[in-house]
Amino acid sequence: MAAELISGNEACARGAIAAGLTFFAGYPISPSSEIAEALARLLPANQGVFIQMEDEMSSLGAVLGASLGGAKAMTATSGPGFTLMQEHLGYAGLAEIPCVVVDVMRVGPSTGVPTAPSQGDVMQARWGSHGDRATVALVPASVPEIYQMTITAFNIAERLRTPVVLLYDEVLAHMRERVELQPPAESALWERPRASAEPGPRFQPYAANRELTAQLPNFGEGYHFHVTGLMHDERGYPTTDPETVRRLMARLDGKVEPVPGWVPPERYRLDDADWVFVAYGITARVAREAVDRLRESGVAAGLYRPRVLWPVAPGQLSEQLGRARTVVVAEMNQGQWADVVARYRPATVRVLSQGKLGGEPFTTEELLGLAQELTAKGATVL
Amino acid sequence: MNPGKALLRPDMMPHILCPGCGHGIVLNVLIRVLARRYASLDKVALVAGIGCSSRIVGYIDANTLHTTHGRALSFATGLKLARPDMTVIVVTGDGDGLGIGGNHLIHAARRNVDLTCILFNNETYGMTGGQLAPTTVTQAYTTTSPYGNRERAFDAALLATAAGATFVARGQAFRPDLLDDLLDQALDHRGFSFVDVMTDCTEYFGRKNALGGGSDLLFSQSRSDVEVTRDLNEWPQLQDPHGFAIRETLAMGVLHESDRPTLEAVMGLSGYRRGEG
Ligand code: SF4
Numbered sequence: 146m147a148a149e150l151i152s153g154n155e156a157c158a159r160g161a162i163a164a165g166l167t168f169f170a171g172y173p174i175s176p177s178s179e180i181a182e183a184l185a186r187l188l189p190a191n192q193g194v195f196i197q198m199e200d201e202m203s204s205l206g207a208v209l210g211a212s213l214g215g216a217k218a219m220t221a222t223s224g225p226g227f228t229l230m231q232e233h234l235g236y237a238g239l240a241e242i243p244c245v246v247v248d249v250m251r252v253g254p255s256t257g258v259p260t261a262p263s264q265g266d267v268m269q270a271r272w273g274s275h276g277d278r279a280t281v282a283l284v285p286a287s288v289p290e291i292y293q294m295t296i297t298a299f300n301i302a303e304r305l306r307t308p309v310v311l312l313y314d315e316v317l318a319h320m321r322e323r324v325e326l327q328p329p330a331e332s333a334l335w336e337r338p339r340a341s342a343e344p345g346p347r348f349q350p351y352a353a354n355r356e357l358t359a360q361l362p363n364f365g366e367g368y369h370f371h372v373t374g375l376m377h378d379e380r381g382y383p384t385t386d387p388e389t390v391r392r393l394m395a396r397l398d399g400k401v402e403p404v405p406g407w408v409p410p411e412r413y414r415l416d417d418a419d420w421v422f423v424a425y426g427i428t429a430r431v432a433r434e435a436v437d438r439l440r441e442s443g444v445a446a447g448l449y450r451p452r453v454l455w456p457v458a459p460g461q462l463s464e465q466l467g468r469a470r471t472v473v474v475a476e477m478n479q480g481q482w483a484d485v486v487a488r489y490r491p492a493t494v495r496v497l498s499q500g501k502l503g504g505e506p507f508t509t510e511e512l513l514g515l516a517q518e519l520t521a522k523g524a525t526v527l
Numbered sequence: 528m529n530p531g532k533a534l535l536r537p538d539m540m541p542h543i544l545c546p547g548c549g550h551g552i553v554l555n556v557l558i559r560v561l562a563r564r565y566a567s568l569d570k571v572a573l574v575a576g577i578g579c580s581s582r583i584v585g586y587i588d589a590n591t592l593h594t595t596h597g598r599a600l601s602f603a604t605g606l607k608l609a610r611p612d613m614t615v616i617v618v619t620g621d622g623d624g625l626g627i628g629g630n631h632l633i634h635a636a637r638r639n640v641d642l643t644c645i646l647f648n649n650e651t652y653g654m655t656g657g658q659l660a661p662t663t664v665t666q667a668y669t670t671t672s673p674y675g676n677r678e679r680a681f682d683a684a685l686l687a688t689a690a691g692a693t694f695v696a697r698g699q700a701f702r703p704d705l706l707d708d709l710l711d712q713a714l715d716h717r718g719f720s721f722v723d724v725m726t727d728c729t730e731y732f733g734r735k736n737a738l739g740g741g742s743d744l745l746f747s748q749s750r751s752d753v754e755v756t757r758d759l760n761e762w763p764q765l766q767d768p769h770g771f772a773i774r775e776t777l778a779m780g781v782l783h784e785s786d787r788p789t790l791e792a793v794m795g796l797s798g799y800r801r802g803e804g
Contacts, residue, residue, distance in 0.1 A: 168609050194794065199630050202595075202597075202598055203631050206598040207601045209594075209602055210604065210606035210607075211606060211608060211609035213592065214609035215609065216609040218605070233595060233598070364590040364592075364610065364613065365569065365572070365612065365613045369568065370590070372593065374593065374594065382538070383585070
């Protein structure tokens with residue numbers, strides 16, 4: 146593999162092709178448009194379909210239609226467009242339609258600061274659509290990882306028949322890094338489950354397999370079945386029966402539970418750390434440098450970098466942070482994931498939220514300054 | 528008996544439609560046409576939005592997709608481009624297809640993807656309780672126009688034609704024979720075909736405007752004097768007790784037909800084989 150210098154958005158497009166993408170629908174929005182531009186070029190040459198839709202609702206709608214026809218399908222957008230896609234994210238979750246949605250985060254709310262970086266869509270990815278729903282959101286922190294994680298996103302989406310959100314910010318989107326892209330082996334690509342029953346009047350598309358995942362065939366394969374955004378039973382037929390609704394919701398929640406185990410967090414100098422940064426995406430890169438500098442000055446610092454923001458594995462989080470005394474959650478928002486860490490922290494750990502707004506990434510100096518300030522106040526034991 | 532009856536899903540019954548609702552007649556015609564045209568519905572998908580009319584796809588034993596409000600055409604576009612070998616039929620209502628989903632309708636027409644879009648036009652939002660629709664005629668009463676509608680209604684067929692649909696027709700629940708022929712032609716057509724089907728919401732629109740029951744509404748679609756004829760046809764002028772016009776006069780039959788390559792053909796998608804019937 147030859148080394149190349151490519152941007153995060155290009156890595157995302159290339160990763161999608163490597164994962165077997167055959168359908169992309171999107172609507173222009175900075176800072177994600179380069180993904181669509183790259184795929185407009187790449188997809189027709191790879192027996193795929195690219196279409197620019199009239200808005201973000203229809204982009205994800207087209208993706209879901211294509212996915213039901215058997216395509217590996219994706220769309221890419223940024224904050225305002227991600228907001229418009231929320232209804233279809235809820236639909237895809239409930240109807241169990243595999244898809245990947247890339248959200249390149251920029252400063253919000255509203256048009257915000259186009260197109261300065263932010264990590265402000267963390268909670269939108271979790272709770273953006275109405276109702277409760279299971280969610281999978283991955284957060285890469287480098288250009289090569291965007292490539293890899295786009296492939297992973299497809300794997301999870303297909304295997305669990307669920308929408309998977311890939312969240313990264315404008316800096317990663319436009320930053321160029323040297324990569325050697327390693328296309329995955331065929332065996333490293335996960336497929337959606339196949340229907341285990343024969344077509345016929347008794348066929349139940351929403352009967353789950355052992356991974357709690359529905360086994361819908363693709364449309365046009367000889368099975369006749371119904372897909373709806375209404376609460377449904379195993380036949381896919383609408384229901385208002387409270388018990389059936391509760392069972393369905395519990396299954397959808399349960400099926401995404403293994404995801405944090407499949408995409409484990411990065412633990413950097415964490416084993417003996419009592420001062421821990423929790424950071425993801427671009428912020429983790431800065432925090433990593435701050436950890437090294439703190440170590441040089443004798444502070445036992447470490448970094449916990451989640452690569453899955455949703456769902457949260459409470460056990461994983463409390464176990465890995467168990468040794469720490471002070472945990473600082475640094476993120477380019479007002480503390481959206483800090484609340485999660487605080488909720489699942491071990492009782493002995495103190496959690497501080499350090500948010501940053503305004504469209505600028507953290508600097509190492511800022512994180513070091515924060516550490517000094519807190520240390521001076523006796524926030525941690527050296 | 529309608530040979531299409533075998534295409535229904537008996538375990539989905541009873542259906543949700545109110546007694547006297549015109550939608551059942553349209554469904555009846557649709558399954559009759561499907562049964563005649565297709566030996567099997569394995570490769571036929573019916574995609575709908577949200578509303579009373581959109582519910583009917585669930586009653587047909589095929590590949591059926593009940594999507595979100597207004598967005599059926601976008602799902603259908605994705606499905607058709609991913610699976611050009613399939614016949615994709617969109618069922619929508621006037622609120623669904625012309626209100627919240629109006630943007631998707633004009634773009635689907637412009638793209639000329641080979642879809643057949645059947646719009647059940649009852650001039651109101653039935654499922655939510657009879658509110659003002661973009662198709663409600665001026666002065667008509669709805670639950671959100673208690674003083675009469677101050678706006679002007681869309682002519683769905685003109686809109687679709689202007690946006691680039693390559694087959695545009697209008698039928699009515701009152702004339703199943705004509706509707707049968709129009710749906711058949713729409714499915715024959717290669718490209719975006721659009722059929723505006725005038726039907727009735729007895730429960731709300733009919734009641735609000737004191738138009739009588741289901742059969743009164745249905746017969747009000749006919750012309751009292753002359754036989755309804757194909758290609759050149761008009762809605763009767765219907766007045767409420769105060770003398771206001773409830774229905775505008777609209778042309779019926781095939782209103783527009785043109786030949787333009789489909790998006791699938793321009794994209795060179797393989798497996799594209801619509802029109803074989
Ligand atoms: S509410 Fe109106 S449109 Fe809906 S089923 Fe009843 S009569 Fe038909």
